[in-house]
Amino acid sequence: MRKRPATAAGALPALASAVLAAPSTAQAERQAAPGFHVADGRLLDANGRDFVLRGVNHAHAWYPTRTAQALKDIKALGANSVRVVLAPGDRWAKNGTADVAAVVSQCKQNRLVCVLEAHDTTGYGEQEGAVPLSRAVDYWISVKDAVRGQEKYVILNIGNEPYGNGDSGLTPWTADTRKAIDRMRAAGFDHTLMVDAPNWGQDWSFTMRDHAAEVFAADPAKNTVFSVHMYGVFNTADKVRDYLNRFTSQRLPVVVGEFGDMHSDGDPDENAVMSTAQRLGVGYLGWSWSGNGGGVEYLDTATGFDATRLTTWGQRIFSGANGIQQTAEEAGVFAGSGPATGSCAVGYRISDWGDWFNADVTIRNTGTTAVKGWQLAFAFPGGQKLNRAWNAKAVQQGSEIRAANESWTETIPVGGTVSFGFNGSSTGANGVPAAFALNGSTCAKS
Incomplete structure (x- = not known):
C-alpha cells in the first residue's frame, strides 16, 4: 500500500498483533526518568502523568514551508501531539540538524509533543529506494544535537513502516529492531523510542505482535512504544479490538501511529479505532494534515492546508465522537508555560x-x-x-x-x-x- 505526497512516493500500512508479558517499573525509576518514559505498559510524561497521544501526522519532509502554520492549526484544533515526517536523505532531501531543531522548537511553542519519524525506511525490501533501519539510526545520530535534552517533549519513531510484505522483511524485523534500539541507546539517546511494524506498518503477519515483549525486554531503558498503522487490514471492530487488547492486556505500550477513514486496500473501521483507543487509553495519530497526492488525497484532514476547510475525515477525527477535541489532554510538561x-x-x-x-x-x-x-x-x-x-x-x-x-x-x-x-x-x-x-x-x- 502506498500513500504519497504530490511530488514524492510515501508508503501505506499493513499490521495486526498480540503480545506477551512486559515488566513493571519501580517508582524510583519513574522519578529518575529524564522525560517521557514507559511504566507498567503506559506512556508517562516527565511529570509521571499518564499521556495519551492525540493528533495527526504532518509531512514536513515534503512541505517544510507549511510546517509553522500547520502546527499552529493542528494545536488550535485541539491536538496534544503531532507526528512529523523527516527524511534521512536517502530517498528524499535530508532534514538536517538545524531543520529538525526548528521543528522541535515550533512543536514546543505550540505545546505539542513531537513524534519525529524517519521516513526513508518505508517498505524496505519491497519498495525501491527504501533503506534499512540501520540507516535510520545513522540519521538520528547525525542529527542528535537537534534532540539532545528534549526528552520531555520529543519521542523518536526510529523508522516508518520498515518492511513491506515479503518474507525477507518479516524474519529479520525482530533482530533488526533490537539492533536499532541497542544502537540508539549506545549513542546516548534517552528518549522514548517508537518502533513500527512490518507489512507497511499493518502487521497482518503478527510479527510485531508476537515479538513485542522480546523487543521491549531487550531495550536497556525499557522505554519503547510499539506503533501499528491501521488501514484496510483493520476493517472490522473485532480486528481492531483484538490487536490493541493483545498489547494492553499484557502491559505492552502501543499506539496507532497512522490510520484513516478509507483506503484503496480496504475500508478501515476508523470508528472502532477511535472508540477502542479511548476505552483502552491508547494513543492515535491520524494520517495526515494535508498534502497527500497520488490518488490518496482523501487522507487529507484539511483541504489545501487550510484549517477552515476540514475534510469529512478531518471533521471526524478532530470533532467527532472519541475525537481529538473530546479526548486530548495536554502534556503536563507544558503546565508551566x-x-x-x-x-x-x-x-x-x-x-x-x-x-x-x-x-x-x-x-x-x-x-x-x-x-x-x-x-x-x-x-x-x-x-x-x-x-x-x-x-x-x-x-x-x-x-x-x-x-x-x-x-x-x-x-x-x-x-x-x-x-x-x-x-x-x-x-x-x-x-x-x-x-x-x-x-x-x-x-x-x-
Missing part, C-alpha cells in the same frame, strides 16, 4: 448589526508568569458562524471556537494584554460566551 486557573481574564465586546456582527476579544494575563504561545477556547451561545479573524488564527467546529496566536500576538506579559477580533453571522440573539479557557485553564470574564 501557561496560566494557572484564575490567572487570566477575557473581555468580549460585541458590535451587533442583526444578521452579522463583530467581536473584539482581549486576553489579560493576571498571573505571575509570561504566557508564550496561547490558544483561547470558547463556545458561541447561539447559531453564530465565524467568518474572518484578525490578530489570531481562529477555527470553528460546531459551536466551539479555538483561537490561537499569530507571531505578533504570541506573548502575553505579566499584567499585559493581547487583543484579536473577528466577524461573523448570526440567526438569532447574539450573546457573550459562557466561559473562556486559555491553554486549557479557565479565565475570569471582564
Whole structure:
C-alpha cells in the first residue's frame, strides 16, 4: 500500500498483533526518568502523568514551508501531539540538524509533543529506494544535537513502516529492531523510542505482535512504544479490538501511529479505532494534515492546508465522537508555560448589526508568569458562524471556537494584554460566551 505526497512516493500500512508479558517499573525509576518514559505498559510524561497521544501526522519532509502554520492549526484544533515526517536523505532531501531543531522548537511553542519519524525506511525490501533501519539510526545520530535534552517533549519513531510484505522483511524485523534500539541507546539517546511494524506498518503477519515483549525486554531503558498503522487490514471492530487488547492486556505500550477513514486496500473501521483507543487509553495519530497526492488525497484532514476547510475525515477525527477535541489532554510538561486557573481574564465586546456582527476579544494575563504561545477556547451561545479573524488564527467546529496566536500576538506579559477580533453571522440573539479557557485553564470574564 502506498500513500504519497504530490511530488514524492510515501508508503501505506499493513499490521495486526498480540503480545506477551512486559515488566513493571519501580517508582524510583519513574522519578529518575529524564522525560517521557514507559511504566507498567503506559506512556508517562516527565511529570509521571499518564499521556495519551492525540493528533495527526504532518509531512514536513515534503512541505517544510507549511510546517509553522500547520502546527499552529493542528494545536488550535485541539491536538496534544503531532507526528512529523523527516527524511534521512536517502530517498528524499535530508532534514538536517538545524531543520529538525526548528521543528522541535515550533512543536514546543505550540505545546505539542513531537513524534519525529524517519521516513526513508518505508517498505524496505519491497519498495525501491527504501533503506534499512540501520540507516535510520545513522540519521538520528547525525542529527542528535537537534534532540539532545528534549526528552520531555520529543519521542523518536526510529523508522516508518520498515518492511513491506515479503518474507525477507518479516524474519529479520525482530533482530533488526533490537539492533536499532541497542544502537540508539549506545549513542546516548534517552528518549522514548517508537518502533513500527512490518507489512507497511499493518502487521497482518503478527510479527510485531508476537515479538513485542522480546523487543521491549531487550531495550536497556525499557522505554519503547510499539506503533501499528491501521488501514484496510483493520476493517472490522473485532480486528481492531483484538490487536490493541493483545498489547494492553499484557502491559505492552502501543499506539496507532497512522490510520484513516478509507483506503484503496480496504475500508478501515476508523470508528472502532477511535472508540477502542479511548476505552483502552491508547494513543492515535491520524494520517495526515494535508498534502497527500497520488490518488490518496482523501487522507487529507484539511483541504489545501487550510484549517477552515476540514475534510469529512478531518471533521471526524478532530470533532467527532472519541475525537481529538473530546479526548486530548495536554502534556503536563507544558503546565508551566501557561496560566494557572484564575490567572487570566477575557473581555468580549460585541458590535451587533442583526444578521452579522463583530467581536473584539482581549486576553489579560493576571498571573505571575509570561504566557508564550496561547490558544483561547470558547463556545458561541447561539447559531453564530465565524467568518474572518484578525490578530489570531481562529477555527470553528460546531459551536466551539479555538483561537490561537499569530507571531505578533504570541506573548502575553505579566499584567499585559493581547487583543484579536473577528466577524461573523448570526440567526438569532447574539450573546457573550459562557466561559473562556486559555491553554486549557479557565479565565475570569471582564
